[in-house]
Amino acid sequence: MDVLTVEKLNVTFRTDEGLKHAVRDVSFTLRNEKLAIVGESGSGKSTVGKAILRLNPPSTRVTAEKLQFGKTNLLACNEKEIRAIRGQHISMIMQDPKFSLNPVMTVGEQISEALSVHRNISRREAKEAALEMLKEVSIADPEHVYSQYPHEISGGMGQRVMIAMMVIPEPDIIIADEPTSALDVSVQQDVLNILTRLIEKKNISLIFISHDLNLVKKFCDRVLVMYGGRVVESIKANELSNASHPYTRGLMESLPSLKHRRETLPVMTRDQNWLTQEYTT
Amino acid sequence: MISIQSLSFDMPGSTKSKRILNDINISIGKGECFGLVGESGSGKTSILKCLAGQFQGWEGAIAIQGKSLAETSLKERSNTMQMVFQDPYGALHPRHTIRKILNEPLAIKGLSDKSERILKALKDVGLDETFLPRYPHQLSGGQRQRVAIARAIILDPDIILLDEPTSALDVSVQAEILNLLTSLHRRHQLTYLMVSHDLGVIAHLCERVAVMKSGEIVEVVSRDDLVEGNVAHAYTKVLLQHALSRE
Amino acid sequence: MIRSRVSRVTKKTGVILITLFGLLTMTFVIGRLMPIDPVLAVIGPDADSSTYQQVFDEMGLGKPIWVQYYYYLQDMLSGDFGRAILTGSPVIDDILRVLPATIELASIAIMVGVGLGVPLGVYAATHRGRLGDHLTRLITLFGYSTPVFWVGMVGLIIFYAWLNWAGAAGRIGFAYDGMFTSYTGFYLVDTLLSGNIEAFVSALRHIALPALILGLNSVSFIGRMTRSFMLEQLSQEYIKTARVKGLSERSVIWKHAFKNIRVQLLTIVALAYGGLLEGAVLIETVFAWPGFGQYLTDSLLMGDMNAVMASVLFIGLVFVFLNLLSDALYKMFDPRTQ
Amino acid sequence: NTPSDQLIIALKMNNILSLDPAASTGNDIAFINANLYDTLIELDPEDPTIILPALARDWEVADDNMSISFSLREDVSFHSGNQLTAEDVVWTFERVLDLNLALATTWKALGFTKENISNLISETGTHEVEIKFPRELDPKLVIYTLATSPSAFIIDKQLVLEHEQDGDLGHQWLTTNSAGSGAFSLEQWIPQDRIIMVKNAQYWGETPSLERIAMRNLKESQTMRLMIERGDIDVAIGMSVPDIRSLEGAEGVDIQTTQRGTLYYVAVSMQNDILANKDVRRAIRGTINYEGINDSIMPYYGVFHQRPVKLGLPATLPEPMYSLSTDEARKLLANAGYENGFTTTIRALNESPFINVAINLQSSLERIGINAEIISGTGNQVYGAMRDRRFDIIVGRGGGGFAPHPDSNLTPLLFNPDNSDSAKLTNFQGWRTGYHNERINELIMQAVSEADSELQNSLYAEVQSIYDEDVGALFPFSQMVNTVAVRQEVEGYLDDPAAMTRLRSVTKH
Amino acid sequence: MKNAEVVRNSDYSLKARHNPEYTRVALFVKSFKKLCRNPLSASGVIIVALLLICAIAAPLIATHNPLEQDLARVLASPSLAHWFGTDEYGRDVFSRLVYGSRVTLYIIFLVTIIVGPVGLLVGTMSGYFGGWVDSVFMRITDIFISFPSLVLALAFVAALGPGLEHAVIAIAITSWPPVARLARAETLTLRNSDYVVAAQLQGASACRVLFHYISLMCLPSLIVRLTMNMATVILTAAALGFLGLGAQPPLPEWGAMISTGRSYMLESWWLVAFPGAAIMLVSLAFNLLGDGLRDLLDPRTE
């Protein structure tokens, strides 16, 4: 079943240098799966995620032939309707938790708020649910953490709190924007495990934004490779190693490897045509 | 070349001081590439800072080319040791042109034949003179890191400290820089002390690597042992396992 | 923990003491530098030289400068601020007398400032770059750029001379001077307590215009600061997080963003208030408001250094106090500092 | 608008620093104290040469012109309830000289000193006082001083001594309190803010009709004007000219203009080598735009006058009408060796009309090649510099002139017995300007001790012509008038030439 | 976080990767254009430009000699002969205003060249050296800050005697501390930046680091601050003029014009209305300009 359909999504920013076409004709459909968006910095990954939730600044122009979530046309929603969708149906795990949590509200408050804004429940119930959720994301002492402020918890915990906050309203889609880039490897793995468990349990579709091809290869089902605002390749994750687009291959190959050490790493030369030509597999 | 013996460092804090390095022992030979890995906040950068003279008041003994570090001034140190930073965007003064950036160390040292040296350094890092009048914001990240490396080698140091020189860069650019470092190493007989959290990167460049955890070195392993998985400490194992599982 | 707090407190106190000491010294230096002759202020321009000498000696001006300084410090530390030439009464009494007038004025002004400035600032920030933002910015900048004395004069002509809505000069109609008991020194309160409604109305009419003008000035300041604080917060990532949760724009602004600028706001409001205490000089001049600013200016121009020194010290204390207050506020409201 | 039993007065209170009659200089305090205290005798405000009895019922000048004896009213009591007796009178004058504050100067000029005062003034009965002269004096001078000096208010000895601290003869206490017998008593004084007086029901004269007088500090002339137009105040003192002019002819407000004896002048310093040159002084004196200044700046501040003796006295000579063409002035300067002019400074109070005159003077001087920079400041700064003989040119006002006697101008303005710097005769403007003429000193001394009016006048005439000839350092251009705006509801407000305006006969309807 | 930001915003297209070379002039023109795109900042620029033109070309613009008195035409209301009327000495108000722009600019200029360097020096030194240098400098700044500024200015003018230069010094004395604070705060963030560390590693002396590296970086925000400060300077100068302690007559300083004009205000409104409007307009313009510059340097786009 298609949960989300995106067709020919274009995002244009108005900047001082003129218009910036950051996302060009991006199309994909999301089923009940873990879809990754990869690509180098600035290729438009986050912009796609934000465009779905209409989080881009007001000066941005977002057009698409189709931006369909279930029965709702996201493009035609007014402010109120989109608010009803945000959180409840689609939510987004923001990048760095250190900056994405309100520093003067306790962690717990922020989690229960995510729930109570959509459900008509009492504070007590919201708190209960939040505590429950904290336990779900493997936080040892939820009661304690609940009343802590963001600066009092570590990055890994912050990331988990962020996940808790976004999962608690039980949305249909979670967009996770580089949820682990600020973490070191061991914590990274923990977070990914939790995420997997939750989305499987609650039947959530995931859009996983990352620039780490290695990670994506293991973790996701399908990968969209973006370059310069376009999707240059869409491929099954386990087939990444034999990707056909030179860009994807370039990315894969320039990674230094532990097992197969090479004296010089291959360096990719970018081709102007990638930006314009339709590349078909 | 570099010998560090029982180095400890307490960060003087406003309330209480905090021990961030504890009994570090490393010795690096001439022309060697030595790596430092470890979790975030384990004190990798701090070791470099002690070496570079940014942190003062450490305990223990550090000697560079046999000379005790405590007795050399920053100015003397600058002749033998230079540093390349993690962040290519912050390491270059945004309002200096590339010419000025490369000229500065020469001017400080009062060296002559400046333009030749500058051109040579640029050539070493694979750039040409058309870059000279530019400002850093007109360069890409990889080019900036090259300029930073050029600045580090322009004084012909023997040792270069590298603090995560590629972690802010794309994988493709990372490859360029790693290649550059390898070739420089070979050409100039440089000694590298490189910090990274990416085992792949370390293993690519360094012969030996020290693994750090919360201010201590838990073990020092050679590249071959690493690749083969001959590691003792549990933490190293975790690191290795994650790195391998991704490939 | 406790020990560190104690040491921090001692350090803070030390800093304050040094600052105060510097203030004292600076006032003294200025006092001695001033070519205004305090003796002349006492004896008038026509007295002869024997009178001059007599008063000169009485005031201790003949002693070496460091002896004077020593006595001065001694007096200040023992809380003896001397008598003001200007009024002939102890400076402390004077300050206590003129202060309520200024506090009354400043308080109403700051209420206007906060009441209008904060919403305006928030509005401008949330409508950044749009017409509303430009308009509010323009308005607040106007308030910031117009000389208050000029507005004061124009206001007086319009609202007193033409419309007769406001009172002209002073805190109350002349006929009510001394006609009610002074409990607090605040006329609005005193007249009410005395049950003299007519006098209350008169006091209200008199304070309205100067308070409004000062208030508009602080609206500008507070509005601008609010806007810039708010912009800072609105660009933070956590605002996006709040939006992702599906919160309404109102909760995003007031519950999330505004909560983060509370402390900063309080601090600048406190500073603005402190500024009003000293900064009302011009408006007090125009409206013949017998307040602290006038007192200070008059004594300064008179060479009445006792009064000037004590007043300056007082203002210094107010600022130090406000500083401490804002520190305390940070501690109270910002979890990051706890 | 204002209550009919209250008189509400707005004035600038900057100069009201102390209410102690022995210390308080300035017209404003004389005005206030004249209502709180009484003097022995008074001058008729409408004709100051008429002397009226006050606390003294009667007085007599001794035949040798060396003393006066006064007999006091017996029905006078102070506000405190204490009886007023000769003892109070004697003590009052002793106190002035003992304290040796600003107002002692007047007495010292007549020869009274701290040392001789107790011999010279004595009570000859409970209500009889005799004042002996320290030297030969024109008795009129003493009488006028008793009537016009702000130090001549009789103080309640008993009450004041109750508040004495450290032998200050009650100075501290009297600074903010009053101890008089006047038609009003002090109810509240908030310095630099307001003074409230209430009727003294026990007043020995006619009981005042006003219940209460409220004076308020108001610095802005415009505000005064708006308020008096609207009827929020009854009397406005010290308004600036444009406002007075606009009130002239306004409904409901009368403008009262009274001549005072004080003179406006341009003074130059003889310490300055250039200005010490007589030709230079003559050039400057002739260049001042007397007519222009008096027509456009001085109305309501002063009237045209160029002599150092005030208008209206028999001794005053006709106006000399100084004026020079630019060429003549330049020629004079060239004579003196300054054909290219010179640079100098003009000091002036930073208020009308001084600063305006200074600006005008500046542009006049520029025409003859003198480049003058204006330094404006407060009274303290301007007159302070003058007292220290640190000035070039000053636009000022001075010369007493309270008493209807030429000496009240001449001694302050021209008399200079010792021109050395060390003499520090700072109270004499003659010394301050450094103008020293032996003959003028002699003539002034001689005239003061001359009781015969005829002879005295001829001496004063000689002083004036010598001064004219010699181009003295101080050029009067205008004689001060005091201008007060009074609401028409107020009746009987009569501004006093010696600033002792008494409000006891004021009524409102 | 900062670098991530930059990385994300680094220009992507191939054209940009080739880095078109901007000269300083081009960069300036670009920023200027950007400044002018905002209507408010643009009007600020225009007014300031007009002020400059007025000051430079005063003799050409003024219709009369600003000092020439004409006692026959005092207080004439605005007319064709005297656009803004005449004052109490018959001087042409318009011409005085025009020449007054010189005085205003002169004050601004002097204050700025005193305050800028002093603030920068004190701020950067105390930020860079820290320790007791910092303590001493900051205590001094504290003292100057807690000293009521108008009082300080008044005191200094009273001490030195009224006059334009003295007013300038007084204003400068009151306005350097915030600038120093700003420079210090900026320096603190720069002190440990990588390029400063790099310079230190190359053996650069403290002086060199301060002048070649840190000052350069403090300049933009300092300029913004100084621009905004100019409005305050104008107002303080006007206030001093209003209290009679600023420029001395016959200099046509705007505040002094109001101060003397206010006695005639009720009949001759033009005496205060025009200089008042001029002060307001110019300080508004500087505020707008400062705001614009700040936005230029601090692009918070959301």
Ligand SMILES: Nc1ncnc2c1ncn2[C@@H]1O[C@H](COP(=O)(O)OP(=O)(O)OP(=O)(O)O)[C@@H](O)[C@H]1O
């Ligand atoms: N608000 C904005 N205004 C203007 N341009 C923007 C804005 N946000 C993003 N861009 C531009 O759009 C392009 C895509 O940005 P985006 O943040 O989607 O990249 P990304 O793929 O998420 O990169 P990263 O891996 O660094 O997060 C970039 O070139 C960026 O400069």
Ligand SMILES: Nc1ncnc2c1ncn2[C@@H]1O[C@H](COP(=O)(O)OP(=O)(O)OP(=O)(O)O)[C@@H](O)[C@H]1O
């Ligand atoms: N200037 C400083 N002030 C206080 N603490 C510091 C400072 N610099 C480093 N630390 C602390 O010292 C410890 C080691 O820091 P260091 O920067 O050496 O870590 P790292 O291994 O380089 O980490 P990363 O991989 O995140 O760069 C950390 O706990 C850090 O919080």
Ligand SMILES: [Mg+2]
């Ligand atoms: Mg992104």
Ligand SMILES: [Mg+2]
């Ligand atoms: Mg590090």
